[in-house]
Amino acid sequence: MDTYAVNANPSLDPTLEQPTRDELLAMYGRMVLIRRVEERLGDDFTAGKLPQSVHLYVGQEACAVGVCARLEDGDWVASTHRGHGHYLARDGDVRGLFAEVFGRRDGICRGMGGSPHVADFSKGIIGANAVVGGGIGIATGAALAAQMQDRGRVAVCFFGDGAAAQGWLGEALNIAALWRLPLVLVCENNGFAEFMPTATVTAGSIASRAAGYGVPGVAVDGNDLIEVWQAAGPAVARARAGQGPTLLELRTYRTRAHTESESGFLSRPYRTVEEVEDWRTRDPLPRVRDRLSAAGVRDDELDTIDAEARRLAAEASAFAETNPWPDPSVVYGLMFHDQEP
Amino acid sequence: MDTYAVNANPSLDPTLEQPTRDELLAMYGRMVLIRRVEERLGDDFTAGKLPQSVHLYVGQEACAVGVCARLEDGDWVASTHRGHGHYLARDGDVRGLFAEVFGRRDGICRGMGGSPHVADFSKGIIGANAVVGGGIGIATGAALAAQMQDRGRVAVCFFGDGAAAQGWLGEALNIAALWRLPLVLVCENNGFAEFMPTATVTAGSIASRAAGYGVPGVAVDGNDLIEVWQAAGPAVARARAGQGPTLLELRTYRTRAHTESESGFLSRPYRTVEEVEDWRTRDPLPRVRDRLSAAGVRDDELDTIDAEARRLAAEASAFAETNPWPDPSVVYGLMFHDQEP
Amino acid sequence: MARRRLMHALNDALVEEMERDERVILFGEDVEISMFGDTKGLRERFGPRRVRDTPISEGILTGMAVGAAAAGQRVVVHMFMANFLYTGFDGIANQAAKLRFMTGGQVRLPITFMVLYGGGRALGAQHADTPFPMLVNLGGINVVAPTNAADTKGLLKTAIRGDNPTVFFEPGGRGGEFGEVPDGDHLVPFGRAAIVRGGGDATVVAVGSMMKPALQAADVLERTYGVAVDLIDPRTLVPLDEDAILASVARTGRLVVVDESRDRCSFASHVAAVVGDRGFASLRAPMKRVTVPNVALPYAPPAEKPLIPNPERIVAAVLETLGRAPLATP
Amino acid sequence: MARRRLMHALNDALVEEMERDERVILFGEDVEISMFGDTKGLRERFGPRRVRDTPISEGILTGMAVGAAAAGQRVVVHMFMANFLYTGFDGIANQAAKLRFMTGGQVRLPITFMVLYGGGRALGAQHADTPFPMLVNLGGINVVAPTNAADTKGLLKTAIRGDNPTVFFEPGGRGGEFGEVPDGDHLVPFGRAAIVRGGGDATVVAVGSMMKPALQAADVLERTYGVAVDLIDPRTLVPLDEDAILASVARTGRLVVVDESRDRCSFASHVAAVVGDRGFASLRAPMKRVTVPNVALPYAPPAEKPLIPNPERIVAAVLETLGRAPLATP
Numbered sequence A, B: 001m002d003t004y005a006v007n008a009n010p011s012l013d014p015t016l017e018q019p020t021r022d023e024l025l026a027m028y029g030r031m032v033l034i035r036r037v038e039e040r041l042g043d044d045f046t047a048g049k050l051p052q053s054v055h056l057y058v059g060q061e062a063c064a065v066g067v068c069a070r071l072e073d074g075d076w077v078a079s080t081h082r083g084h085g086h087y088l089a090r091d092g093d094v095r096g097l098f099a100e101v102f103g104r105r106d107g108i109c110r111g112m113g114g115s116p117h118v119a120d121f122s123k124g125i126i127g128a129n130a131v132v133g134g135g136i137g138i139a140t141g142a143a144l145a146a147q148m149q150d151r152g153r154v155a156v157c158f159f160g161d162g163a164a165a166q167g168w169l170g171e172a173l174n175i176a177a178l179w180r181l182p183l184v185l186v187c188e189n190n191g192f193a194e195f196m197p198t199a200t201v202t203a204g205s206i207a208s209r210a211a212g213y214g215v216p217g218v219a220v221d222g223n224d225l226i227e228v229w230q231a232a233g234p235a236v237a238r239a240r241a242g243q244g245p246t247l248l249e250l251r252t253y254r255t256r257a258h259t260e261s262e263s264g265f266l267s268r269p270y271r272t273v274e275e276v277e278d279w280r281t282r283d284p285l286p287r288v289r290d291r292l293s294a295a296g297v298r299d300d301e302l303d304t305i306d307a308e309a310r311r312l313a314a315e316a317s318a319f320a321e322t323n324p325w326p327d328p329s330v331v332y333g334l335m336f337h338d339q340e341p
Numbered sequence C, D: 001m002a003r004r005r006l007m008h009a010l011n012d013a014l015v016e017e018m019e020r021d022e023r024v025i026l027f028g029e030d031v032e033i034s035m036f037g038d039t040k041g042l043r044e045r046f047g048p049r050r051v052r053d054t055p056i057s058e059g060i061l062t063g064m065a066v067g068a069a070a071a072g073q074r075v076v077v078h079m080f081m082a083n084f085l086y087t088g089f090d091g092i093a094n095q096a097a098k099l100r101f102m103t104g105g106q107v108r109l110p111i112t113f114m115v116l117y118g119g120g121r122a123l124g125a126q127h128a129d130t131p132f133p134m135l136v137n138l139g140g141i142n143v144v145a146p147t148n149a150a151d152t153k154g155l156l157k158t159a160i161r162g163d164n165p166t167v168f169f170e171p172g173g174r175g176g177e178f179g180e181v182p183d184g185d186h187l188v189p190f191g192r193a194a195i196v197r198g199g200g201d202a203t204v205v206a207v208g209s210m211m212k213p214a215l216q217a218a219d220v221l222e223r224t225y226g227v228a229v230d231l232i233d234p235r236t237l238v239p240l241d242e243d244a245i246l247a248s249v250a251r252t253g254r255l256v257v258v259d260e261s262r263d264r265c266s267f268a269s270h271v272a273a274v275v276g277d278r279g280f281a282s283l284r285a286p287m288k289r290v291t292v293p294n295v296a297l298p299y300a301p302p303a304e305k306p307l308i309p310n311p312e313r314i315v316a317a318v319l320e321t322l323g324r325a326p327l328a329t330p
């Protein structure tokens, strides 16, 4: 694994580690929850209930869930403007998430951050950045702290294919490799940086950039939960063992809008309906569901998971809608710790 | 040449292009001039004649000369804080250079820039950056302009091994590869970023970083003029032909101080005397001289070149020393074109 | 005259200047599809060589602008939101603001950095700053912040046609207000303020998107309090038309500056400092700044809204300079 | 009391705080060998884990500081020259200044960015800026600029021990001036100005390395003109001790601010703005700023020198506030 490699279809490779039935079920539950939460938030946006548009994670669920399943309490995750999924994959609080996206008092960031900044330190989410690529430095720093503290913690940075063009990625690979930091850089290549197709803004390949720093770079099918999980396992283990960073490129697709408001301002399409439909056939959820069915999980059990996710999302949405706005004066206490602004 | 390669000793490879005797002689003349100018400036600094310390190019002459010999009028060169050599390799004006380093009125930048900013647009030097790596963006932009103007111009960026850690390098490789910009990125790996040995701040290798962007990356012996010239030729030709960027890593060594003042403030050595001595045995100048001798150039001819270089340097130093200071009011006319500051 | 939205005025300016001079090129993230509409249709019109989507690499985009301009192009770079000026600040502060100076004036740098800015749209702290001060302080960068469609067009054309680096602050808000734009080759010079209203009771300087609440405040002041203000739009912060402001304060003796920068070292502070020096003799009351308090902008609209200068705060500030109290709000 | 140079005071503070709290880590370019002496010996003393040379990657160093601090370290980052704050500005302006706010206060960010700054040494435009304004304007960053050895030590210790991001401006010049430093655990609180001289005729506020020419000016004013000034050292620009300045102006009615920032939107402008508002009633003369003109700093010493505030300019400014003219220089 010391060089750039695209696994053909490792999820079918019997020599690779396989999740247990229970692990798979748990991951599926998270993926379904993310899907239902995002769909609900999309509806909430359409219904005019949100202060701003949202960047939804639909189609990418296997990425966050497959990676985060490899993490432990105390590990750090730097997230992005498309970060609801990362938070939920870290066992996030659904009500707190909704309240935050609604901009309300009991949001996880007290309504100060909003959708692009869904951070919750109690779940190890060390910031969700609306500066594309801004999490790379933060995660690298968290990895440094983890190394200093010597408790086997690791830091994971999620970022997009667009973010991979930020020079910070090279800087992080260099420093993390030199210092053998416990860092896993996870690029979710979802085909677009806003409306720019990845290929028009990415020369070479993202995973292959690691090699120049002597860092392993691995690209896998980001819509295949097992592949993601199989790639993340060794990367996290390597970090935890003090052997340094890994770059993972998860090739996935954003099946919803870049931002839910886009139909309101785009003057022309940036992709074909066929392309989206084609990717929908590769939806990560049914793939896991099929596998669970094959492993003997009954349909009604799976349906219950889905129903429960819908219920949680609906309940949290209702909670958020009636949750009060934050007291405007709260802002003055947040710039500094224990100091007037 | 599409992948990372360290040539074993291509200067001896008969299948590679060889400079003619005249070309070699001309390049040797430039190298000697750089050496003598730098030594003279070192003496001038020691004698207290300069406003500030200087970063000298001694030991690296083959890099600038070997690359610039491949350039034409109208090509652009972005230079560094260690930039006297680049300027002279572009047929720079020795008096103007000295006057600039002395901070005088007739300096090429009117005494405003000084040693780290030896820029001369009439010679295609599009800025010499005291921001380490700052030339990378400028050269990439110049390459874009060259492409727009469609006259077969190329842009060359010189930068150090230390500068290679700036994220801009990755950003430039990406954009230049995508747009096939006529750009040659030339890293002069001289073993140190200030007092930090390259290995302690560089993971992997610099030349190998190009591959992740589908860009050719080549490392050669930067103390071997012929190797540099042989590597630069195809890189410049590729750029000129519209085929995109190349990354060259020239492995060389700084045999003088990082900055001439360093003995005044360093509390401990950062390299061994033996290391420096060892590299002195690989001095790029005698290697070319030997070759010229072997090609039948007489010793007295070669000695004349040297004497002439010394004379030019001494004459320019004397000129600079008596050249007036710039009129302080000149600063107000320089911030903007045709606009008060 | 034609009625145009702000965004269309921007677009018109770009089209005209790109038509006029083929050295003008435009690049930035998503300038082809153009989320805001300002660069819409330019790719189709001027082709993929002159109009280019870039990777997300603000760090180098600003440096590239310098290099391309120094090598003979006229460069327009869209930097998206003003917060991303921080991301690419080296190319602006260490390069664009200094290259001409450091080379003894060898080069001209015709660069226009376009950005959207400001709050009020629940975009969160990383998309809502108004970083006038850091740019104004650089010395080598022109800073432009138009308030209406006509000036937007005229100032952008001046920026693109000029030979110096300019940061052009596009008034925020999708599409923006409508306004009358003169026909023909409409250019607005830098360094000349506009006197939007001439009242004489107090001087109000309002910058960029703050003109809107300032105009509303001026109405309220006139209607409710019988106070008629001089309302000044500096249009360009660098160069700054100090004389226009001083001339007004010489009449009114009162100064209120409305600026969406955070307060400390704001542009408002600088205007006050200039007047507190050169205009001191005519001052008859404390000079007031109506700015964003020294906090970041939050997402929750009810928390964000009061932080941004609004007509009420402007009215109160003007009245304070006149030694009067606002009427209790019903 | 011990006589220490500024650089030794910095070094002492680092040693003491690193001894005191093992969470304190230090990284930056060449901090091991330490060109300036401020971080000398720390690597040997505290080992290669806590003291690290970094690659030249300012872009990410600032972001790393945020991440490491958020994850439980106390971080000191040496950013070398203040101009390189531009290079790494995203991590400061978009991250350090905002992460606590955006997360609703979930995190503390004990980060100290150390930088040298200012001109006068023929370092050229890219190594000589004094970018106070852009930092002061961020709102979420403390800005510290000590003037003497004792405060240098005490303020740096406060910065490192504090829980908020701070940019610490080291007074320039190799080694720096000598000064008496109190023994023991000497801490200087943020937000409390020092009254360096109490004169009463005019108020002079001098920041960081500008204290030296201001002191010389105060001497000349006293000896030659019989003018005794209040000389105020704000010590920290954020938080700012407005009250100390206002109290002095209430007595003197005159204000001169000496600041090495470029003039427009300078810190001096902000002090003038505050006094022109809250202290207006006591003002008896135009407020003067003694700053760097709106140009970059050149290399040639005779061109650089007059741009930096010097005693003559300060004396002239103070006299002007008193309606007096400087004596013809012999």
Ligand SMILES: Cc1ncc(C[n+]2csc(CCOP(=O)(O)OP(=O)(O)O)c2C)c(N)n1
Pocket (backbone or CB within 6 Å): A055, A081, A082, A130, A131, A132, A133, A159, A160, A161, A162, A163, A164, A190, A192, A193, A194, A254, A258, C029, C056, C058, C080, C084, C087
């Ligand atoms: C530094 C910066 N530049 C530009 C933007 C505007 N922007 C918001 S999302 C986005 C695209 C990000 O693409 P990618 O990293 O692939 O993430 P995705 O949206 O596809 O998840 C851009 C350019 C930004 N937020 N930050």
Ligand SMILES: Cc1ncc(C[n+]2csc(CCOP(=O)(O)OP(=O)(O)O)c2C)c(N)n1
Pocket (backbone or CB within 6 Å): B055, B081, B082, B130, B131, B132, B133, B159, B160, B161, B162, B163, B164, B190, B192, B193, B194, B254, B258, D029, D056, D058, D080, D084, D087
């Ligand atoms: C952005 C920036 N960071 C730090 C410095 C301080 N500095 C000056 S020279 C130097 C080392 C540069 O190393 P390298 O690029 O290898 O060039 P060399 O000096 O070896 O020619 C550093 C760190 C700087 N000038 N600019």
Ligand SMILES: [Mg+2]
Pocket (backbone or CB within 6 Å): A160, A161, A162, A188, A189, A190, A191, A192, A193, A194
């Ligand atoms: Mg993407």
Ligand SMILES: [Mg+2]
Pocket (backbone or CB within 6 Å): B160, B161, B162, B188, B189, B190, B191, B192, B193, B194
């Ligand atoms: Mg080097």
